[in-house]
Structure formats: structure tokens, C-alpha cells
Amino acid sequence: MRTPLTRVLGPKTATGMSEGLGLETVGDLLRHYPRRYATRGEQTDLADVEVGDRVTVLAQVRSVTTRPMRNRRGSLTEVVVGDGSGRMKLVFFNHRHAQLKPNAWGMFAGTVGEWRGEKQFAHPDMHLLDGADDDADWARALIPIYPATKDVSSWVIQKSVTLLLGASGGLGELVVDPLPEDIRSRHGLLSLPAALLDIHRPTTMDDVERAAARLKWDEALVLQLTLAARRRAAALEPGIARPRRAGGLLDAVDAALPFDLTEGQREVGEELAAELDRDQPMHRLLQGEVGSGKTVVALRAMAQVVDAGGQAALLAPTEVLAGQHARGIRALLGPLGRAGELDGDADGTRVTLLTGSLKAAAKRQALAEVADGSAGIVIGTHALLQQGVEFADLGLVVVDEQHRFGVEQRDALRAKGNRPPHVLVMTATPIPRTVAMTVYGDLEISTLRQLPSGRGGVSSSVVPATEKPGWVDRAWARLREEVAAGRQAYVVCPRIGDVTGPDDEPEDADGAPAGDDDGRSERRPPLAVLDVAELLRSGPLAGLRLDVLHGRLTPEEKDAAMGAFAAGETQVLVATTVVEVGVDVPNATVMVVMDADRFGVSQLHQLRGRVARGKHPGLCLLVTEAPTASPTGQRLAAVAATSDGFELARLDLETRREGDVLGAAQSGRRSGIRLLSLLEDEELIATARTEATALLATERGLADHPGLAAEVAALATDERADYLEKA
Ligand code: ADP
Numbered sequence: 001m002r003t004p005l006t007r008v009l010g011p012k013t014a015t016g017m018s019e020g021l022g023l024e025t026v027g028d029l030l031r032h033y034p035r036r037y038a039t040r041g042e043q044t045d046l047a048d049v050e051v052g053d054r055v056t057v058l059a060q061v062r063s064v065t066t067r068p069m070r071n072r073r074g075s076l077t078e079v080v081v082g083d084g085s086g087r088m089k090l091v092f093f094n095h096r097h098a099q100l101k102p103n104a105w106g107m108f109a110g111t112v113g114e115w116r117g118e119k120q121f122a123h124p125d126m127h128l129l130d131g132a133d134d135d136a137d138w139a140r141a142l143i144p145i146y147p148a149t150k151d152v153s154s155w156v157i158q159k160s161v162t163l164l165l166g167a168s169g170g171l172g173e174l175v176v177d178p179l180p181e182d183i184r185s186r187h188g189l190l191s192l193p194a195a196l197l198d199i200h201r202p203t204t205m206d207d208v209e210r211a212a213a214r215l216k217w218d219e220a221l222v223l224q225l226t227l228a229a230r231r232r233a234a235a236l237e238p239g240i241a242r243p244r245r246a247g248g249l250l251d252a253v254d255a256a257l258p259f260d261l262t263e264g265q266r267e268v269g270e271e272l273a274a275e276l277d278r279d280q281p282m283h284r285l286l287q288g289e290v291g292s293g294k295t296v297v298a299l300r301a302m303a304q305v306v307d308a309g310g311q312a313a314l315l316a317p318t319e320v321l322a323g324q325h326a327r328g329i330r331a332l333l334g335p336l337g338r339a340g341e342l343d344g345d346a347d348g349t350r351v352t353l354l355t356g357s358l359k360a361a362a363k364r365q366a367l368a369e370v371a372d373g374s375a376g377i378v379i380g381t382h383a384l385l386q387q388g389v390e391f392a393d394l395g396l397v398v399v400d401e402q403h404r405f406g407v408e409q410r411d412a413l414r415a416k417g418n419r420p421p422h423v424l425v426m427t428a429t430p431i432p433r434t435v436a437m438t439v440y441g442d443l444e445i446s447t448l449r450q451l452p453s454g455r456g457g458v459s460s461s462v463v464p465a466t467e468k469p470g471w472v473d474r475a476w477a478r479l480r481e482e483v484a485a486g487r488q489a490y491v492v493c494p495r496i497g498d499v500t501g502p503d504d505e506p507e508d509a510d511g512a513p514a515g516d517d518d519g520r521s522e523r524r525p526p527l528a529v530l531d532v533a534e535l536l537r538s539g540p541l542a543g544l545r546l547d548v549l550h551g552r553l554t555p556e557e558k559d560a561a562m563g564a565f566a567a568g569e570t571q572v573l574v575a576t577t578v579v580e581v582g583v584d585v586p587n588a589t590v591m592v593v594m595d596a597d598r599f600g601v602s603q604l605h606q607l608r609g610r611v612a613r614g615k616h617p618g619l620c621l622l623v624t625e626a627p628t629a630s631p632t633g634q635r636l637a638a639v640a641a642t643s644d645g646f647e648l649a650r651l652d653l654e655t656r657r658e659g660d661v662l663g664a665a666q667s668g669r670r671s672g673i674r675l676l677s678l679l680e681d682e683e684l685i686a687t688a689r690t691e692a693t694a695l696l697a698t699e700r701g702l703a704d705h706p707g708l709a710a711e712v713a714a715l716a717t718d719e720r721a722d723y724l725e726k727a
């Protein structure tokens with residue numbers, strides 16, 4: 001399986017596969033499965049292909065005509081092909097393929113173009129099925145169509161795979177079946193050679209299904225073994241118990257809280273308190289709707305750790321959010337958070353903020369406080385992960401909005417403890433159980449289901465700008481009404497605008513906004529903060545106090561903009577998704593999202609969570625040019641229709657590729673996940689988890705299963721390589 005492809009394929013093909021598809025070894029290629037299977041005469045409906053699509057079609061030549069070109073020298077050959085569902089024209093300049101004759105079958109690949117309203121391929125790649133082919137692949141009922149690139153077409157892959165499948169000695173010589181025999185028989189699974197043969201060269205779709213069922217097992221088991229091994233390693237290294245102490249910071253926090261904890265907050269709080277009191281490090285995921293009050297739960301856990309003599313670190317995804325947390329926690333603790341200062345309480349601790357933008361002197365001081373332990377609570381961004389940040393006694397790591405951080409980053413912070421610290425990860429994006437289990441593996445889950453009472457709630461509507469232009473005016477009018485009533489508003493745009501042109505990136509740590517449904521470009525660039533702010537100032541929102549916030553501002557400017565908005569000086573904040581995560585201004589009640597179709601479902605839900613955080617009801621308006629009936633329009637309607645984060649998370653998973661969910665470091669080839677669906681294969685994943693745990697619990701572990709051990713090791717190597725690349 002580990003044989004390099006350069007040894008078995010021509011150099012050009014091997015290079016193409018490596019560069020375009022990341023396939024390096026025989027095993028990689030054998031596990032490069034067909035995306036779908038073509039059936040002669042009834043596949044990729046030609047009627048369905050659209051201009052700009054890159055497709056491979058299987059079709060029959062209907063007619064061939066060659067004529068001289070009108071305005072230039074040379075000839076033009078037009079070939080009409082059809083597949084029963086539709087027709088398409090292929091055009092060739094100064095080129096006539098001798099084999100292109102009526103009735104010939106062929107596979108044609110290219111980017112669909114258009115000429116005078118007709119779809120066409122210009123100079124497509126093609127492979128004619130002339131019967132003289134050296135193999136029987138083409139005569140099959142099901143022709144595999146592989147994920148391909150411009151340089152390596154589906155049929156080159158097909159040929160290369162055929163070469164491997166027919167290797168002397170058969171597949172059995174080439175591959176080592178990683179699955180232990182007893183697991184295979186217990187679950188009625190095919191052998192690896194049989195499964196590979198069936199997935200690449202099936203006779204019926206039943207073959208494909210049985211093969212996939214077996215191949216998914218490999219993926220699930222290897223992944224679960226990796227996670228189980230991590231769990232076991234963690235369990236071997238004890239942490240430090242941080243028991244609750246009366247009369248300390250925690251009691252002070254509880255006394256200072258301006259509200260009563262919700263029942264959920266209290267329950268989760270008890271759960272955390274008990275776990276912190278054990279020397280086995282806590283690994284817990286706290287998920288809760290936006291606005292459910294996760295911060296205070298985390299703060300109480302941090303206070304308990306400080307009371308027990310340790311330090312707690314809070315890792316936030318952006319400087320804006322880190323600053324907000326620091327301000328909020330300092331305000332709550334009062335003198336207890338200023339130990340060592342003139343008006344500080346000697347029994348308290350220090351709340352230290354550590355971000356990348358600190359000036360040298362301030363940074364030195366912060367680092368010193370962290371190192372000598374006087375900072376009990378340390379709040380920061382990625383800067384916390386850097387070398388040179390040394391803790392005196394790190395007892396608890398809290399990661400806010402985990403989806404912005406990779407597992408490695410969490411581990412980097414965890415490694416800063418003398419002994420493994422307790423870890424609490426907070427997310428507002430609810431995650432289905434299987435996904436959580438797979439992505440985080442080793443985390444227990446707590447959930448805050450209830451919002452603090454007295455919340456107005458958010459009502460959302462889609463504003464279809466093209467179909468109902470009048471609604472856009474109405475949206476601005478509603479915003480003005482709220483501002484007139486003393487409230488504040490956000491206007492969110494997908495892009496910053498100007499200076500760097502249409503390609504500028506959305507935000508600091510953000511990923512690109514979710515693409516549209518069809519992935520085709522050629523649309524107007526997304527609306528930009530700077531342009532929209534200008535338009536609003538001189539138009540529908542003239543006279544209001546309006547400001548902008550985006551990732552290109554300096555940290556000081558960001559702080560100032562956020563501060564002015566929090567203080568109510570700014571009435572309308574036009575921003576990018578910097579406001580998506582955790583920003584907390586209870587007086588803000590309106591959010592208008594421009595080009596809402598450019599955002600993902602979870603992102604919209606997060607954004608919406610920024611309003612109605614106080615007692616006033618909130619309003620979220622999703623402005624879009626997408627037609628109401630389009631898939632995009634439907635997606636937005638679904639967001640508007642429900643405030644159930646779990647349901648939306650599911651919808652989000654369905655509309656995104658799973659690689660995005662797993663995060664770059666864990667996607668695709670790296671995680672070994674190709675066929676496994678985290679949503680649909682829940683049962684299989686759970687069973688694989690049980691088998692993995694059982695395998696590792698035996699005395700010999702994986703010693704008797706070298707194939708399996710090799711796959712697990714390969715995954716670990718890939719992950720480490722990935723980590724090094726990023727470090
Ligand atoms: P999230 O879970 O989205 O991070 P936050 O922790 O930012 O939510 O809390 C949202 C707002 O609700 C904050 O202003 C916080 O002070 C407030 N809050 C938290 N818990 C309660 C409660 N039990 N009762 C009333 N307000 C609360």
C-alpha cells in the first residue's frame with residue numbers, strides 16, 4: 001500500500017496525481033474512490049449540465065460536420081453528441097478526429113461553454129469507446145467516474161486503477177487488510193481486496209454499497225483507535241484537583257452577579273465544580289445557544305481554580321472578544337480583580353489581558369504576571385499559545401468558541417501546564433453527538449438549553465431585495481424606529497471593501513464566508529462595509545451616529561469602535577463578521593445582514609445572537625438578492641423560521657462538505673475520511689468506537705494487527721506533519 005506511485009505509473013501521470021489530487025502511494029490511489037458511476041445512455045443528463053460546470057459525460061456521437069471557417073483560415077469540426085436526455089456540441093478547430101464517427105460512444109470531459117445560446121465543449125478531453133480497447137472496463141454496465149483534475153482525467157485514473165487491480169499476484173499481494181478477522185466476520189464485512197475491487201469495478205449498485213460499508217469501517221475504526229489512544233494517554237497523566245473553597249473569589253463572583261443563575265447554569269456549574277475537584281483532568285465541551293450565558297459558567301470555574309491556588313486561562317478567538325471578556329470580568333470582580341494595585345483587595349487576584357497588539361512594556365508586564373502567578377485569570381488570543389508565555393501553575397484552560405481553534409492549538413495551550421490542566425471548551429454551534437465524538441473524541445458534553453429569562457427573543461425575516469425592493473426601504477425604516485426608541489443596530493456585510501479590491505479577505509481568523517450553492521462566480525462582488533456605510537450615511541440612515549468595525553482597523557481603532565458602540569455613543573455599527581462571535585451589547589436590538597446568502601447557516605445564527613441580549617426583543621433582517629425559490633433562498637428561509645440551534649447545525653452540516661466541519665487539519669486525506677458520513681453513519685461510528693476501545697484494552701493492543709497499526713501510525717504522522725507545517 002505504501003509503494004510510491006512513481007514506481008508503478010508513468011512519471012507524468014504520477015506527478016499529475018501527486019500535484020492535483022495528493023495521491024502519492026498505491027494505497028492512496030486504491031482509496032481514491034469513484035465519485036459516482038455512469039450508466040451508458042442514462043447518466044449525467046446532458047439536459048442538466050450548466051455553463052461553467054466541469055463535467056465528464058458519456059455520450060454517443062450523432063453527427064460530425066467539418067466546414068471551413070468564415071473569417072479565418074482553417075476548418076471547424078462540429079460534433080453533436082447525445083445521451084438520450086439531451087445533446088451537446090463539441091467543437092474542434094483545425095482538427096478532425098478520425099475515430100469520431102456517428103454512433104461511436106465516448107467519454108467527453110471539459111468545461112461547458114456557450115456559443116449563441118447553445119451549450120458546447122471546445123476541444124474536450126475525450127476517450128472513445130471503440131471496442132478495440134485493451135480492457136473490458138468500458139463494456140461494463142457501470143463506468144466509474146473519478147474525482148479528476150484538468151491534468152489527470154477520470155479515465156486516466158480509471159486506467160491506472162485497472163493496472164493496480166490487475167497486478168500480478170492480484171490485489172491480495174498489494175494490500176494488507178487492516179481489519180482483524182474477527183471484527184470482519186462479526187460484522188459481516190468483505191475482505192479489503194474484494195471491497196476495493198467492487199468499489200472500483202462494480203457490476204451492480206449493490207456491489208458498491210457492500211464495498212462502501214466495508215471501506216467505511218476502516219475509516220471509522222482507524223479514527224476511533226486514534227482517539228482512543230489519545231484518551232488512554234491522557235488518562236495516564238494525572239492532573240491536579242482544584243477543590244472549591246468557601247470565602248474566596250467564587251463566592252465573591254456569586255455575590256456580585258447582577259442576576260440569578262439559570263437552572264442550567266447552576267447544574268452545569270455543579271458538574272464542573274465536581275470534575276475540577278478530581279485529579280483526572282476534565283475535558284468538557286460546553287455547548288449552549290448564543291446568549292445562554294456560557295461566560296459566567298466559565299468564570300465561576302476559573303474562580304474555583306484560582307481559589308485553589310491555580311491559574312486559569314481564557315482563550316478567545318479575536319482581540320475584540322478577548323478585550324470584552326477582560327473588561328467584563330474586571331468589572332464583575334471589582335477590587336478583587338486588582339490585587340497588588342492601590343485600591344485592590346489583597347485577597348483577590350489579577351485579571352491579565354495578553355494579546356498580540358500589546359506594546360512591548362505592557363507585554364513584558366503581562367508576561368511577568370503570568371509567570372509569577374500573580375495573574376490568576378489570564379485572558380488572551382492566539383498570543384497565549386506562543387513560546388515565552390510561561391504559567392506559574394496553569395490549572396484550567398477555557399477555550400471560547402472552539403470552532404475557531406484547531407485541536408493542536410488547544411493542545412499547545414494544554415502543554416503549558418506543569419501537569420495537564422483541566423480543559424473547558426465552549427461553543428455556541430451545537431454539534432450532533434457523532435460529530436462531537438469524532439472531532440473532539442475525548443470530550444464529555446454539557447449543554448445549556450435554556451436562555452436566561454426575560455429575554456425578548458429574536459424574530460427574523462428574509463428581505464428579498466430583487467423581488468421586493470420596497471422591503472429594503474422598510475428594513476431601514478424599522479432600524480430607524482428602533483434607534484429612535486433608544487436602541488442600537490448592527491449592519492453586517494461580507495466584505496471590508498476598497499483598497500485591496502474585490503478579493504480582500506473577510507476577517508481576522510474567519511474562514512471565507514460560505515460559498516453559494518452552485519459554486520459559480522461571475523456574480524457582482526459581495527457588498528462591502530466601507531461602501532455600505534457611505535451609502536447609508538448619505539441615504540436611508542442619514543443623521544444617525546454611524547461607525548464601522550472591521551479587521552483592517554488597528555486594535556486600538558477596533559477597541560475604540562467597540563467601546564463607543566457599547567457605551568451607546570454609536571447608534572449603528574456597520575461591520576464585517578468581527579461581530580459574529582460573542583460580542584455582547586445588550587442594548588442592540590436590530591441586525592441587518594447584507595448579502596445574507598454569502599454567509600453560512602451557523603454564521604447567520606451566530607450573528608443573530610448578537611441582538612436581543614437584553615430585555616428588548618430583537619429583529620434580524622436577512623437581505624439577499626437570491627430568489628426566494630432557489631436553494632439559497634430556501635436556506636435563508638429556514639434560518640429565519642427557526643431559532644433552534646441544533647436544527648440549524650444539522651442543516652449546516654448537510655449543506656457543507658464534512659471536511660469543513662472537521663476543520664482543515666482533519667479533513668479529507670488527513671483524517672482518512674472519504675466515505676464515512678458523520679451524519680448518516682452514526683451507528684457504525686458508535687460500534688467502531690466500542691471495537692476500538694476493546695482492541696486497545698487487550699494486553700497486546702494492536703501488536704497482532706500490524707496492518708491496523710500501520711494505518712493508525714500513518715494518520716498520526718500526517719497529523720504531526722500538518723502541525724509542523726502550521727507551527
Ligand atoms: P454566550 O453563551 O452566548 O457566550 P454570554 O455569556 O455572553 O452568552 O451571556 C449573554 C448575556 O446574558 C450577557 O450579557 C450575560 O451577562 C447575560 N446573562 C448570563 N447569565 C444570565 C442570567 N442567568 N440571567 C440574566 N442574564 C444573564
Ligand code: MG
Binds near residue numbers: 400582
Ligand atoms: Mg460567548
